[in-house]
Amino acid sequence: MTLRALDRVEDFLTAALLAAMTLLTFLQVVLRYAFNSGLVWVLEATVYLFGWLVLVGISNGVRTGSHLAVDVITKHLSPRAQKATALTAIALSLLYVALMLIGSFTLVRRLYAFGNLAHDIPLPRWILLSSLPIGFALLGLRLVQAAMGIARGTAPPAAHGGRDEPARPAAAERGE
Amino acid sequence: MTVAFLIGSLLLLLAIRVPVAIALGLSSVLTLALFGDQSLLSLAQQFFHAMEVYPLLAVPFFILAGTFLTTGGVAKRLIAFAIAITGRVRGGLAMASVLACALFAAISGSSPATVVAVGSITIAGMVGAGYRREYATGVVTSAGTLAILIPPSIVMVVYGAITETSVGALFIAGIVPGVLLTALMMAAIYLTAGRAALPRQSSASSREIGRAARDAFWGLLLIVLVLGGIYGGVFTPTEAAAVSAVYAAVVAVFVHRDVKVRDVPKVLVESVRVTTMLMFIVANAYLFAFVLTTEQIPQTIVASVLAADLPPWAFLLLVNVVLLAAGTLMDPTSVVLILAPILFPIATQLGIDPVHLGIVIVVNMEIGLVHPPVGLNLFVASAVSGLPVTSVIWASLPWLALLLGFLVVITYVPALSLVLPRFMLGG
Numbered sequence: 001m002t003l004r005a006l007d008r009v010e011d012f013l014t015a016a017l018l019a020a021m022t023l024l025t026f027l028q029v030v031l032r033y034a035f036n037s038g039l040v041w042v043l044e045a046t047v048y049l050f051g052w053l054v055l056v057g058i059s060n061g062v063r064t065g066s067h068l069a070v071d072v073i074t075k076h077l078s079p080r081a082q083k084a085t086a087l088t089a090i091a092l093s094l095l096y097v098a099l100m101l102i103g104s105f106t107l108v109r110r111l112y113a114f115g116n117l118a119h120d121i122p123l124p125r126w127i128l129l130s131s132l133p134i135g136f137a138l139l140g141l142r143l144v145q146a147a148m149g150i151a152r153g154t155a156p157p158a159a160h161g162g163r164d165e166p167a168r169p170a171a172a173e174r175g176e
Numbered sequence: 177m178t179v180a181f182l183i184g185s186l187l188l189l190l191a192i193r194v195p196v197a198i199a200l201g202l203s204s205v206l207t208l209a210l211f212g213d214q215s216l217l218s219l220a221q222q223f224f225h226a227m228e229v230y231p232l233l234a235v236p237f238f239i240l241a242g243t244f245l246t247t248g249g250v251a252k253r254l255i256a257f258a259i260a261i262t263g264r265v266r267g268g269l270a271m272a273s274v275l276a277c278a279l280f281a282a283i284s285g286s287s288p289a290t291v292v293a294v295g296s297i298t299i300a301g302m303v304g305a306g307y308r309r310e311y312a313t314g315v316v317t318s319a320g321t322l323a324i325l326i327p328p329s330i331v332m333v334v335y336g337a338i339t340e341t342s343v344g345a346l347f348i349a350g351i352v353p354g355v356l357l358t359a360l361m362m363a364a365i366y367l368t369a370g371r372a373a374l375p376r377q378s379s380a381s382s383r384e385i386g387r388a389a390r391d392a393f394w395g396l397l398l399i400v401l402v403l404g405g406i407y408g409g410v411f412t413p414t415e416a417a418a419v420s421a422v423y424a425a426v427v428a429v430f431v432h433r434d435v436k437v438r439d440v441p442k443v444l445v446e447s448v449r450v451t452t453m454l455m456f457i458v459a460n461a462y463l464f465a466f467v468l469t470t471e472q473i474p475q476t477i478v479a480s481v482l483a484a485d486l487p488p489w490a491f492l493l494l495v496n497v498v499l500l501a502a503g504t505l506m507d508p509t510s511v512v513l514i515l516a517p518i519l520f521p522i523a524t525q526l527g528i529d530p531v532h533l534g535i536v537i538v539v540n541m542e543i544g545l546v547h548p549p550v551g552l553n554l555f556v557a558s559a560v561s562g563l564p565v566t567s568v569i570w571a572s573l574p575w576l577a578l579l580l581g582f583l584v585v586i587t588y589v590p591a592l593s594l595v596l597p598r599f600m601l602g603g
Contacts, residue, residue, distance in 0.1 A: 015444035018451070022237055025418035029411055043230075050236070051227040054459070057452030066453045067195040068507055072549060074193045089194040096202040099209075100223065103216030110217070132220055158193070 003145065010060045010138075017053040021046050041120040048121070048128045055135025062142035065158065079157070083150060086157035090147045097140040104132030178471045182207045186464075186514075196510045201460035204467045212470055222466045226459035230414060231337045235458075236451040237417030238328055241424040242284040243447045248428030248435045250395040251293035254279045257392035259301075264379035267369030269305055270315050271362045273298040277319035278358040281326040282399045283420065285333070287545050288556045291320035295560040306375040309563060314571030317557040318579065319361055321542035324508070326354035328402060328417065331541055332534065334458060335512050338465060339520045341530045343413045344406055348597045349531045350538065351403075353586055364578060394427045407600060454509060461513035474521040481522050488526045492587050495519055495533075496540060503544025507552060511544065512537060535593040539586050543579045546572050 028042045061067050074085055111126035118125050149155030182203055189199035201223075208214045226232060245251060258276040262268040276294045284290055295316040302312035324331045327347035336343035365374075380388070389396075401423065402416050411419065425443075428435040435443065468474055481491065498519075502511045516537065523533045545553040548569050557572075558565045586592060 011445050011448075012441075014448040014452070015441055018236055018240060018444050018448050021233075022240060022418050022421050025233070025237065025415060026422045029415050029419055033410075046233060047228050050233060051224060053236070053448065054227060054452050054455045057448050058456045061449060061453050061456065064449060066449050067197060067456065068453065068510065069193045069195045070190045070505055070550075071193055072505060073191050085192045089189075089192050092189060092192075092194055092202060093198045096198050096205065099205050099216055100201070100220060103218075103220035104223075106215075106217045107220045129224065132224060 003141075007060075007063065010056055014053050014057045014060065017049050017056075021049045021053065024049075044118060044120045048118075048131070051129070052131040052135075055131040056138065058135060059138035059142040062139065062146055069158075071158070082157040083153075086150050087147060090143050090150070093143050094140060097136050097143065101133060101136040101140065104129075104136055108133055178207060178211045179473055179476070181210065182467060182471075182473075190505070195456075196506065197456040197460045200457065200464045200510075200514070204460070204463040207467050208470070212467070214466075214470060219463060219466075222463055223459045226455065226462045229337050230412075231333055231343045232455070232458065234328075234333050234343070234414040234417040235330060235454060236447065237414070237421045238285045238330055238333070239450050239454075240444070240447040241417065241421040242286050242289045243443050243450075244421070244424035244428045244435065245280075245284055245395075246289050246293045247439070247443055248424070249432050250283070250398075250424070250427065251276075251280055252297055253388075253392040253432075254395045255294060255297050255301075257388040257396075259377070260380040260385045260388035264376050265366065265369075266376045267365045267372070267374035268377050269298070269302050270307065270312070270365045270369075270374060273302065273312075273315050274319040274322075274358060274361045274365065277316065278322050278326060278354070279395070279399070281323040281354070283328075283395060283402065283424075284323055285328040285330040287320050287323040287542070288552050290323040291316055291553050291556045292560055294320065295557060299561045305377065309561060310567055310571040311372065311374075313557050313561040313563055313568055314573075314575055315361075315365070316560075317553045317568060317572045318546055318575030319358075320553050320557070321545050321579070322354060322358060324545075325350050325357060325535075325538055325542060327351065327406075328413065328420075329538065330454070331508055331512060331538055333413070334454075334509055335516055335534050335537060337458075338461065338513060338516050339530060339534070341534055345531050345597045345601060346534050347403075347406060347413060348600055349535050349593045352592050352596050353535060353539070356592065357582055360578065360582065361575075394431055398423055398427075457510055457513060461510075461517075464514065465517040468517050474518055477518065478522050478525050482525060486526075488528055489588065491522065491526055492528070492536065495523075495536065496583065496587060499537060499540040500543065500547075503540065503547065503551075504549065506550065508541035508544050512541065529590060529594060531597055532590045532593045536583075536587050539579070539583045543576065543583060546576055546579070 024042050024046055028038055031038050074082055077085065108126050108130050111129060116125055118128055150157050185206060186199055186203040189202060205219060255276040258272040258279060259269065262272040262275065273294060276298060277290055280290050280294055299312045299316055303309050327350045329350060332346040332350065333343055336346050398420055402420050405411050406413055406416050429437060499511060499515065502515060524530065545551050548554065554565055554568045554572065558568045
């Protein structure tokens with residue numbers, strides 16, 4: 001299971017979303033100062049773009065191992081115990097995904113039933129918020145993928161994300 | 177019982193290396209499922225709420241700006257400028273590294289990014305000029321922490337968002353402590369330069385200084401633009417972040433031309449990675465804070481603290497001890513997100529200013545970045561300098577002591593943090 005095409009789609013989509021958010025917010029400043037006007041829908045659009053960016057990006061972070069985790073304890077375990085704890089950690093993460101998936105699916109279904117539109121964007125809210133169930137579903141997929149790698153021994157027992165130190169300086173821009 | 181389950185399950189999940197974000201989220205969801213009456217639907221809404229908090233929109237923009245500035249040559253030019261003006265003082269190159277970190281901190285909000293941007297140039301420069309590699313690395317590892325104290329700062333954005341404190345006020349409050357710490361670090365180098373037998377450089381002529389300043393112009397202008405814009409009320413911190421991201425991109429791609437147009441997607445992808453890693457923790461921290469609120473946990477703690485008749489100074493001491501202890505296990509942002517919602521209501525009850533508490537927490541996080549075993553700057557500096565992590569830890573120890581002393585001053589002299597925001601905002 002390589003999912004290469006999905007990798008590329010995710011990268012492209014999230015990069016485009018980040019660029020769009022940045023340019024929209026920048027445009028709003030320019031409009032206010034240069035033309036003394038503004039677009040009402042920009043803020044709301046930026047929020048939903050951000051939602052899609054983060055929710056699609058989370059699963060991407062599992063693939064690239066960029067989610068932080070605490071390894072002070074597990075790194076002292078034997079390789080076999082490390083494999084076992086890693087698989088347990090993924091199983092528990094999948095429990096989290098399942099619960100959040102139920103919650104966000106219920107939310108989207110209810111919004112669909114109500115059929116109300118967003119404030120300033122002419123789109124129904126359930127479409128804009130479907131980033132939630134889609135994001136959690138993708139996260140579940142990536143976690144299963146990571147678990148299979150660890151179980152087969154083709155990935156280190158930390159493939160679900162979580163080193164406490166950056167492997168390379170380029171990954172160092174962590175936001176602290 | 178509820179508190180015990182929430183904290184207990186969180187620690188257990190963290191211990192078996194469940195990612196911090198998921199550990200926060202799962203312990204919150206389970207606590208609510210077992211003890212509360214909230215639906216999973218409202219948790220999904222709460223999760224999405226993190227993306228609707230306006231100040232948090234600054235996070236992706238500041239990260240994008242930082243990635244462009246680190247990838248491009250802005251850092252290199254700021255360093256050349258810092259070296260030119262520190263002149264021929266003994267230890268001048270080390271002092272220039274501190275100054276360069278401070279300047280870079282004023283356009284970037286991330287400490288590890290500052291260590292990479294400045295360290296990858298100045299460590300080699302100092303070693304070439306005859307400094308010990310350990311000394312050079314120690315200087316940059318510690319001065320890199322200025323990034324979260326000198327605005328803009330991502331840790332401040334996160335603290336401001338989760339406690340509903342003005343991010344603008346926090347930024348302004350960071351200026352005096354930031355300048356003071358920069359001066360202290362440079363003074364420490366100056367005073368020990370003789371004993372450490374640090375080399376000196378040939379002095380730069382005024383024409384060379386002028387040229388360095390002209391090269392660094394675009395970087396220096398960004399400092400004026402961002403800080404001036406926020407303080408002058410021209411734009412919000414979030415807008416300032418978007419403006420500096422666009423500015424940094426234009427300067428890197430079209431002015432300095434050290435990032436090619438075809439490399440821009442790579443910069444975007446790298447920024448997305450950092451943004452989502454951070455926002456996943458933030459969104460789950462909102463679930464955690466939601467549980468704390470619905471189960472009235474801070475109120476319980478507040479009651480017992482007030483019953484114990486704890487004076488504010490003792491509470492602040494306790495805050496520092498708890499934060500430093502948590503900082504030995506986790507990265508700064510996670511620590512802020514877990515502890516700020518608990519500490520904040522207590523501090524307000526005791527009459528401690530929210531902005532002052534924010535600065536105390538930020539200085540604590542600076543220390544967390546350079547103390548073992550998980551101080552992120554130590555690992556980044558090790559990667560940049562090629563020294564083993566243990567050597568970096570030893571080299572940073574004297575600086576750790578300086579930071580601890582500085583923390584005491586910041587904790588017990590609130591005026592240092594509050595004088596500027598009160599003066600500028602009249603609050």
